[in-house]
Amino acid sequence: MDKVRANLMLCAGTGCVASGTPKVKEALLEELKKRGLDEEIKLVLTGCNGYCAEGPVMAVYPDQVFYQKVTVEDIPILVEEHFLKGRPYQKLMFKEPEKKTAIPRMGDIPFFKHQVLRVLRNKGLIDPEKIEEYISRDGYQAMAKALTEMTSEDIVKVVKDSGLRGRGGAGFPTGLKWDFASKVKSDIKYMLCNGDEGDPGAFMDRSVMEADPHSVIEGMVIGAKAIGAHHGYIYVRAEYPLAVKRLQLAIDQATESGLLGGNILGTGFDFHLEIYLGAGAFVCGEETALMRSLEGKRGMPRPRPPFPAHKGLWDKPSVLNNVETLAQIAPIIMNGSEWYRSLGTEKSAGTKVFALTGAVNNVGLVEVPMGIPLRTIIYDIGGGIRKGRKFKAVQLGGPSGGCIPESHLNTPVTYEDIVATGAIVGSGGMVVMDDNTCMVGTAKFFLEFTADESCGKCTPCRVGTKILLDMLTDITEGKGKESDIETLLDLGRDIISTSLCGLGQTAPNPVLTTIKYFRDEYESHIRDKWCKAGVCRNLTTFWIDEKLCKGCGACLRACPSKAIIGEKKQPHKIIQEVCVHCRTCYEACKFKSIKILPAGFEGDPSELLEAAAAAGEGKKGDSK
Amino acid sequence: MPRLTIDDLKKIKEKHRSDFTLREGGYRAKVTVHMGTCGIAAGARAVMTALMDEITKANITDVIVTTSGCAGLCAKEPLATVEIMNHPPVKYCDLNDEKMREIFREHIMAGNPVEKYALVAGCESTY
Numbered sequence: 165m166d167k168v169r170a171n172l173m174l175c176a177g178t179g180c181v182a183s184g185t186p187k188v189k190e191a192l193l194e195e196l197k198k199r200g201l202d203e204e205i206k207l208v209l210t211g212c213n214g215y216c217a218e219g220p221v222m223a224v225y226p227d228q229v230f231y232q233k234v235t236v237e238d239i240p241i242l243v244e245e246h247f248l249k250g251r252p253y254q255k256l257m258f259k260e261p262e263k264k265t266a267i268p269r270m271g272d273i274p275f276f277k278h279q280v281l282r283v284l285r286n287k288g289l290i291d292p293e294k295i296e297e298y299i300s301r302d303g304y305q306a307m308a309k310a311l312t313e314m315t316s317e318d319i320v321k322v323v324k325d326s327g328l329r330g331r332g333g334a335g336f337p338t339g340l341k342w343d344f345a346s347k348v349k350s351d352i353k354y355m356l357c358n359g360d361e362g363d364p365g366a367f368m369d370r371s372v373m374e375a376d377p378h379s380v381i382e383g384m385v386i387g388a389k390a391i392g393a394h395h396g397y398i399y400v401r402a403e404y405p406l407a408v409k410r411l412q413l414a415i416d417q418a419t420e421s422g423l424l425g426g427n428i429l430g431t432g433f434d435f436h437l438e439i440y441l442g443a444g445a446f447v448c449g450e451e452t453a454l455m456r457s458l459e460g461k462r463g464m465p466r467p468r469p470p471f472p473a474h475k476g477l478w479d480k481p482s483v484l485n486n487v488e489t490l491a492q493i494a495p496i497i498m499n500g501s502e503w504y505r506s507l508g509t510e511k512s513a514g515t516k517v518f519a520l521t522g523a524v525n526n527v528g529l530v531e532v533p534m535g536i537p538l539r540t541i542i543y544d545i546g547g548g549i550r551k552g553r554k555f556k557a558v559q560l561g562g563p564s565g566g567c568i569p570e571s572h573l574n575t576p577v578t579y580e581d582i583v584a585t586g587a588i589v590g591s592g593g594m595v596v597m598d599d600n601t602c603m604v605g606t607a608k609f610f611l612e613f614t615a616d617e618s619c620g621k622c623t624p625c626r627v628g629t630k631i632l633l634d635m636l637t638d639i640t641e642g643k644g645k646e647s648d649i650e651t652l653l654d655l656g657r658d659i660i661s662t663s664l665c666g667l668g669q670t671a672p673n674p675v676l677t678t679i680k681y682f683r684d685e686y687e688s689h690i691r692d693k694w695c696k697a698g699v700c701r702n703l704t705t706f707w708i709d710e711k712l713c714k715g716c717g718a719c720l721r722a723c724p725s726k727a728i729i730g731e732k733k734q735p736h737k738i739i740q741e742v743c744v745h746c747r748t749c750y751e752a753c754k755f756k757s758i759k760i761l762p763a764g765f766e767g768d769p770s771e772l773l774e775a776a777a778a779a780g781e782g783k784k785g786d787s788k
Numbered sequence: 789m790p791r792l793t794i795d796d797l798k799k800i801k802e803k804h805r806s807d808f809t810l811r812e813g814g815y816r817a818k819v820t821v822h823m824g825t826c827g828i829a830a831g832a833r834a835v836m837t838a839l840m841d842e843i844t845k846a847n848i849t850d851v852i853v854t855t856s857g858c859a860g861l862c863a864k865e866p867l868a869t870v871e872i873m874n875h876p877p878v879k880y881c882d883l884n885d886e887k888m889r890e891i892f893r894e895h896i897m898a899g900n901p902v903e904k905y906a907l908v909a910g911c912e913s914t915y
Contacts, residue, residue: 168806168807168810169810169840173811226852226854248855250823250855250857251857296800300804301808305797422790430793
């Protein structure tokens, strides 16, 4: 008997492996064997499923039942109930955040329901370590078509017409890039893939490389045919060991099967592909710096022109495409440009993968048609803000991006509309922040990153980001000056207009957008020495409102420095001299009786709090 | 693995079709063997094994087999529900190895429900 009646797709992406996939796998195999089900039920390890926060996750086919947070202890009962008796096991199903009812089927879970999968078409459906599985999902058919039925011009035209734009951040039309490189005459050209994903919080490229490495390889061979390249490199950060392992395995399998290397599929076309490990410098995601790094030199950008299409790697014509861009090529070749344009907007066609993280209920990878509003992603797919808190801002585009406030949540996600808000789509990192977030602190966080990662070649970026960071640090420590906001704005604009590469040209964005939308927060930090979110320690006084305090003792027990005193059922009090401003009590209080006041505040704060509440209401009204 | 040709790509896809029928859907028929405690006690396991064996021998990929719990009619176990796409499902009762093989040949392959073993047609669909 070799008929298999069910496939268990257990996620073996980096996130789920860290949460326990290897042990769950062993336990599952053992239990299936014990129950005599090991021949009719097949366990398949997949790449990242995207729903990383609830890992390890597993989808069961043909039932399409989705399980999350699977543990070794759950296995015996899960196998008996579902796989033997056919009763899907409720305990491990996704539960609606509000109603707590279990949703068994993957397609009904809001996180998955609103997504449209093109880049992630094979996510959770194939074993990325077996080339036959990729081929079974029409893999390498597009490459066969491109190599046998299409000329270089045909390929360039389809990709151009599709409107596909580079998913690495800048959004340059992919077809145009290929067109430039294909028209340059040269004995040697290079087709390169940028897997140097460096934005904090972004992991879509890693996910694609782990879950569907062959889709990147296929895209590269098609690109190589379009521009006339016979050698290529995938530049991946060494911090992605699983992605590197699966890519290497995929390259080996493809080469052995004649889908890479010399005389691909007997068509006479050659393409040799190698992986190059980057050391993790953020600037190496910039194309000219990446090429220098590939040459074995220090990764630093150089002025353009000449553009890489003319003089790239080792001064030969080169095309560098992002992982996500390349993963879209095969379906475009198979289905045509019109199909690709059927989703998205006129200028931003197709779908985009976002790494949704931060203060939302459902954290993970989401692929959506471009042009849908930010609100849909955060509330319908993300399931809204965690713990019922209030939305404050969403940070798009990582350290190069900006913060978008509530009033702009209806902005459609397209390259143009997002840029108009002051942020960028970037590679697709999307960090949601709630009202516990200090926006000055957020800007400082990203500036710490860019100041650290600036390669130092050009002065505006090297010195400018450091000055921005110093000023932000001063503001968060209560040493801000009234003139600081204008200086930040002036300096930020200067850095943007005079920096050599994309790192410096975008580094001030987090500062500029937080000032644009949250200027009042900068002002209250500087003038009132008051961080209303209670994050900047030097700018807070924690105070218990006696009228609201029930004397439950939760704060007293939580306080690490024993700064809170009070009898049971009597209002408590914070001893200011002992308080370390850690905000633990604020989090612990269930009655909202702990208030955040300006630094060094003494006396009765009721007037101040009323004024602040009124200002908050007014602002909320304005934004609508 | 030997070097592939374009034809080989299609052959590999065919070879793995049964796995992907499970994952992607698009099957022609679905058989649900009721495997509650009552079903198992009455011999559902042998019914399931016979069915899987027939499918393997027939070398087809468009019929899927799944299990479900007690159908509420414990006295008539083992039960199985045969759903041919776009036809009402048929529930069979008091099954055994031989009856299941006959149902496979007559109903699933030839398209004629086996009335003598049928309990009811057009019952509720399982999820």
